[in-house]
Amino acid sequence: MSGGDSFAERTGALRRVMRGRDPGEEHRAATPLELLFDLTFVVAVAQAADQLHHALAEGHVGSGLIGYAAVFFAIWWAWMNFSWFASAYDTDDVLYRLLTLLQMAGVLVLAAGVPEAFQDGDFSVVVVGYVIMRIAMIAQWLRAAAEHSAGRGAALRYAAGIAVVQCGWIARLWASGVWAPVTFVLLVVVELAVPAWAESRGRATSWHPGHIAERYGLFTIIVLGEVILASLNAVQSAVTDHGLSAHVLLIALGGLLLVFALWWIYFTGSDAVLANLRTALVWGYGHYVVFAALAALGSGLEVALDATEHHAHLSERAAGLAVAVPVVTVQLVLGVLHPLTGTGAVGHGLLVVAGALVVLALGFSSPALGLGGAVLGMGLAVAATLTANTVALRRRARA
Secondary structure (H helix, E strand, O other): OOHHHHHHHHHOEOOOOOOOOOOOOOOOOOOHHHHHHHHHHHHHHHHHHHHHHHHHHOOOHHHHHHHHHHHHHHHHHHHHHHHHHHHHHOOOEHHHHHHHHHHHHHHHHHHHHHHHHHHHOOOHHHHHHHHHHHHHHHHHHHHHHHHOHHHHHHHHHHHHHHHHHHHHHHHHOOOOOOHHHHHHHHHHHHHHHHHHHHOOOOOOOOOOHHHHHHHHHHHHHHHHHHHHHHHHHHHHHHHHHHOOOHHHHHHHHHHHHHHHHHHHHHOOOOOOOOOOHHHHHHHHHHHHHHHHHHHHHHHHHHHHHHHHOOOOOOOHHHHHHHHHHHHHHHHHHHHHHHHHHOOOOOOOHHHHHHHHHHHHHHHHOHHHHHHHHHHHHHHHHHHHHHHHHHHHHHHHHHO
């Protein structure tokens, strides 16, 4: 490789023809641009989790969960669409970088609108940010259609499908009453259907299975990092107000154990094997629940600390369930996704279900155990589930 080529790769070439990447390319890894792109989503995820924390602490459980699910869908779907496109068509030239920058700007606009969406039910700014991201994505697909003739059909279907749905999101801003939730669900279903439709005929896009698996793993680590940061901030606040109590210490230890055990469960074994489009879509779509639940775990730990310090308007049982339910959700969803792709610490489905039931029981038992004891118990229960599944996997490997 010449020095000029090396410099171009480091700085971004002025212009490259956008062609499909080789799905069998060796040593394919996330690029610095993709990692920078992810950092903007850190902000959006943090905003959504923080607003969920405040909603739960105020006792607004139903509205808080609905708002969180809606906002997190926009965050996750925009991230997922870029990640899959980049896996197939990452040219990393100036135009590609500028369109990625536009998507990053849209993420930040969306993040700025999250408080209004939670507090007033006003999704105007969130929709504006989302549409900005999606317009940039349409431009990327149109460029792929123009420059990569072999993938033109799928690229045009993606561009058309995304464009139509964005018109729907804009029109929905004027929906009221029962039509607001109905149109939201309908548009989500259509969004999810676009990739399956676009890939249904002709040549599929050349996404890289190993690269996709790595991208999901990296985002999982980012979300776990948000859980740690949110928990640390809550612990610092509690210690500053009333000193370090036994309950605060137990919640902190239990929360750290939960994060570490869930990380271990997720990253046990090799990269996910995404053998076909159906497996890839189930894996990708299932991660909406995984990511949302992991981020909600941070909110739950904050709520548990608030309840311990008598700063939350909800019962101890509700605070304990705010931790238990996200953990159980992650356990059960990974219990389905990991066997599908041959990864993760799932030695037996019944062990996963048993571990989840124990965690849920500990959440219900928070008034008797105290929040500190309940959260620490949840951490130990997940660790025990991990151990049992790991032993089962090793016995299966020896058989």
